[in-house]
Amino acid sequence: MSRERLYLYDTTLRDGAQTNGVDFTLHDKKLIASLLDDLGIDYVEGGYPGANPLDTEFFGTEQKLERATFAAFGMTRRPGRSASNDPGIAMLIDAKADAICFVAKSSEYQVRVALETTNEENIASIRDSVSLAKDKGREVLVDCEHFFDGYKANPEFALQCAKAAYESGARWVVLCDTNGGTMPDEVEAIVGEVVKHIPGAHVGIHAHNDTEQAVANSFAAVRAGARQIQGTLNGLGERCGNANLCSMIPTLKLKKEFADKFEIGVSDDKLASLVQVSRALDNILDRAPNPHAPYVGGSAFVTKTGIHASAVLKDPQTYEHVPPESIGNHRKVLVSDQAGKSNVLAELARTNIQFDRDDPRLSRLVEKLKEREAAGYAYESANASFDLLARSTLGTVPEFFRVDKFDVNVEQRYNSHGQRVTVAMAVIKVEVDGETLISAAEGNGPVNALDVALRKDLGKYQKYIEGLKLVDYRVRILNGGTEAVTRVLIESEDEDGRRWTTIGVSPNIIDASFQALMDSVVYKLVQSNAPV
Numbered sequence: 001m002s003r004e005r006l007y008l009y010d011t012t013l014r015d016g017a018q019t020n021g022v023d024f025t026l027h028d029k030k031l032i033a034s035l036l037d038d039l040g041i042d043y044v045e046g047g048y049p050g051a052n053p054l055d056t057e058f059f060g061t062e063q064k065l066e067r068a069t070f071a072a073f074g075m076t077r078r079p080g081r082s083a084s085n086d087p088g089i090a091m092l093i094d095a096k097a098d099a100i101c102f103v104a105k106s107s108e109y110q111v112r113v114a115l116e117t118t119n120e121e122n123i124a125s126i127r128d129s130v131s132l133a134k135d136k137g138r139e140v141l142v143d144c145e146h147f148f149d150g151y152k153a154n155p156e157f158a159l160q161c162a163k164a165a166y167e168s169g170a171r172w173v174v175l176c177d178t179n180g181g182t183m184p185d186e187v188e189a190i191v192g193e194v195v196k197h198i199p200g201a202h203v204g205i206h207a208h209n210d211t212e213q214a215v216a217n218s219f220a221a222v223r224a225g226a227r228q229i230q231g232t233l234n235g236l237g238e239r240c241g242n243a244n245l246c247s248m249i250p251t252l253k254l255k256k257e258f259a260d261k262f263e264i265g266v267s268d269d270k271l272a273s274l275v276q277v278s279r280a281l282d283n284i285l286d287r288a289p290n291p292h293a294p295y296v297g298g299s300a301f302v303t304k305t306g307i308h309a310s311a312v313l314k315d316p317q318t319y320e321h322v323p324p325e326s327i328g329n330h331r332k333v334l335v336s337d338q339a340g341k342s343n344v345l346a347e348l349a350r351t352n353i354q355f356d357r358d359d360p361r362l363s364r365l366v367e368k369l370k371e372r373e374a375a376g377y378a379y380e381s382a383n384a385s386f387d388l389l390a391r392s393t394l395g396t397v398p399e400f401f402r403v404d405k406f407d408v409n410v411e412q413r414y415n416s417h418g419q420r421v422t423v424a425m426a427v428i429k430v431e432v433d434g435e436t437l438i439s440a441a442e443g444n445g446p447v448n449a450l451d452v453a454l455r456k457d458l459g460k461y462q463k464y465i466e467g468l469k470l471v472d473y474r475v476r477i478l479n480g481g482t483e484a485v486t487r488v489l490i491e492s493e494d495e496d497g498r499r500w501t502t503i504g505v506s507p508n509i510i511d512a513s514f515q516a517l518m519d520s521v522v523y524k525l526v527q528s529n530a531p532v
Contacts, residue, residue: 006222006252006262009043009141009174009204009230010036010245012281014055014073016236017047021287028284029058035277036233037065040266041245043141045071045101050091059095067265069139072097076104076129076142079117083128092133099139101174102129106161107150119157123164130168141172143206148175148182151190159197166198172228173198177217180210180240184220191224204228207243209235214243219251222258233281234293246278250295254322268326275328288472295327344369344390351387355394365393375505376478376487382503384492384523385516391526398532400461400525403518404429404436406453408446408510424449432459447473447513454517464528465521467495475509490516494524 013029016022024032029046036044044065047055049072063070072095077086092100104126105111111122126142133140142165144150144158151158165173175191182190187205195203205221205228207214218229235244252258253271278296282289291298301324324330344366348355355362368389369379379386391397406428415421426449427440439456443449451470458465472491477484486509493499500523504515 003261003263004227006258006264007042007204007228008040008245008249008264008266009045009071009172009228010041010232011045011073011206011230011242012036012232012236014045014047015238015242016232018238019236019241020238022236022285024054026054026057029054030063031284032233032281033063033065033068033070035280037068038270039273039277040264040270041068042265043071043099044068045073046097048073049095049097050074050088056091059097062096069098070096071099071101071141073101073103073143076102076125079115079121079125083125083132086129089129089132093136093138097138099141099171100133101141101143102126102133102165103143103145104129104161104165105146105150106144106158106176107146108154108157110146110150119160123160126161126164127168130165130170134169140170141174141204142170143174143176145176146178148177148187148190149179151193152186155193159194162194163197166202171202172204173202174204174206174228174230175221175226176206177208177214178206180208180214182217183211184213184216187217188220188224191221191226195225200225201227204230205243206230208237209240209242209244212240214241215247215251218243218248219258222262234278234290234296236281244293246274246296247294249274250322250327254326271326272328295322296329300324301329347386348390351390353387353390353394359394361394365390368393372505376485377503377505378487378489379503381489382501382516382519384500385502385519388519388523388526397522397526398530400522400530400532401430401432401458403454404431406450406514408450410446426450426453428453428456430454430458432461435459446510447517450510450514451517454521458521461525461530464525464530468521468524469493470517470520471499473513478505486512488512488516490520492520492524498527 013024013032017024033044033046046058049056049059059072072092074092075088077083077089083089105115105122108119111117111119115122130140130142144162147158162173175194203226205218205226207217229248231243231245231248233245235241249266250271252262252264253266275296279289289298294300301320344362345357388397406426408424408426410422410424412420412422424443424446429436429438437457437459439453441449441452441456443452455465455468470490471493474489476487478487479485485505485507488504489501491499491501502516502519502523504512506512
């Protein structure tokens with residue numbers, strides 16, 4: 001049975017750029033456009049030429065995309081102007097883009113209040129703008145802004161706007177839930193009415209996530225007949241974001257309701273790179289990935305309790321709705337205070353630690369985990385520290401070096417510019433193969449100073465840690481008061497881009513931090529097979 005084609009339109013580089021805290025560089029935009037093209041996205045919207053210098057520069061050169069249609073976004077002609085004399089439309093026509101996506105009001109209220117014009121002039125603006133772009137040889141899309149709110153208030157006018165776009169030659173008429181407040185049943189009913197007037201093969205959906213239903217609303221539109229879905233990677237977008245393509249793509253590919261009826265441009269092979277694409281965007285933006293994101297999050301296929309872990313080890317389908325490998329993710333069974341032996345076995349299987357399932361020391365490891373978690377450790381968040389604890393319980397961890405003592409001082413003083421600054425100084429005394437090494441370092445805080453001093457000189461092991469760096473440092477106070485117990489989590493990265501997390505717990509924040517720092521260095525040496 002032949003399947004219908006669904007088209008995916010990405011607006012990460014335009015709508016996603018409106019996310020609080022997101023600022024793309026020109027290099028970022030080029031890199032992300034290439035990622036989207038390689039993934040199999042049908043349309044890549046690059047931005048709004050003329051709105052800012054960056055987007056104008058981006059559209060000044062041709063983007064060499066292999067398969068995606070490159071789109072420029074902008075407004076229809078302004079009220080009272082002709083399309084041929086509108087500077088905004090001139091920028092869109094001059095942009096080196098395959099398609100133009102016009103945004104047009106489709107709500108009578110918005111036309112009256114925001115544009116301060118008439119319904120007739122608004123419709124004429126849509127017709128004139130689409131016709132001009134078509135005459136210039138561009139594929140045209142029209143985002144009918146505020147369509148659902150407008151339809152609920154005045155269905156006749158909203159439909160007139162959509163029909164004006166289609167009848168003037170727009171390839172796609174995109175219905176926008178701009179304020180993100182429409183419910184899925186409303187979307188399905190309204191889109192169902194629209195496709196009675198405009199063929200569904202020319203209708204798209206653009207949903208915002210203000211009620212956490214952008215993905216559901218997008219699928220509701222598809223059920224009703226829409227055949228283009230707009231969204232962003234990782235759900236970026238203003239306010240609460242846009243429909244998340246990283247959630248929709250796997251659902252379209254792996255869930256029978258859609259997979260049996262529709263095909264998209266993302267192949268099975270590219271689907272398996274989705275986690276990589278999602279993380280690549282986070283890395284470009286220097287943002288921490290959302291661990292709880294559906295499909296692509298680090299916790300999406302995590303099992304914590306012992307009874308669940310036991311079932312997953314017998315058959316992953318007991319607690320997994322799709323194979324994690326299909327989108328490039330992997331299952332993980334956590335070790336925590338809720339863990340049983342199954343959790344520990346599953347986590348050990350993911351390491352290169354040799355063990356016997358009947359080894360009585362495994363039970364000791366489970367008990368030690370629970371004891372330590374009761375004291376404040378959280379090994380589900382510290383994979384490297386778990387690795388070292390397991391090694392020390394089931395065998396040995398080599399003593400690469402021994403820290404004899406360390407000292408940290410913090411002082412305020414004036415710098416050469418006469419400014420008062422706070423500086424930390426750390427001194428560490430270590431022993432390597434019977435040789436005593438003393439290192440000192442300054443830092444902007446005591447932990448930074450300790451980190452630099454520890455990794456400054458480890459004798460014969462120095463070459464193994466040259467590329468090691470601390471990339472994240474998180475502190476949590478486990479109980480209140482001046483005698484509070486502190487938990488420190490440190491994320492580290494090596495020269496190959498591998499990351500791991502270590503943990504320390506102590507009433508003294510410096511002590512807790514140093515535990516985590518030590519574990520990080522020792523873990524790197526273990527993974528590097530450094531000779532003792």
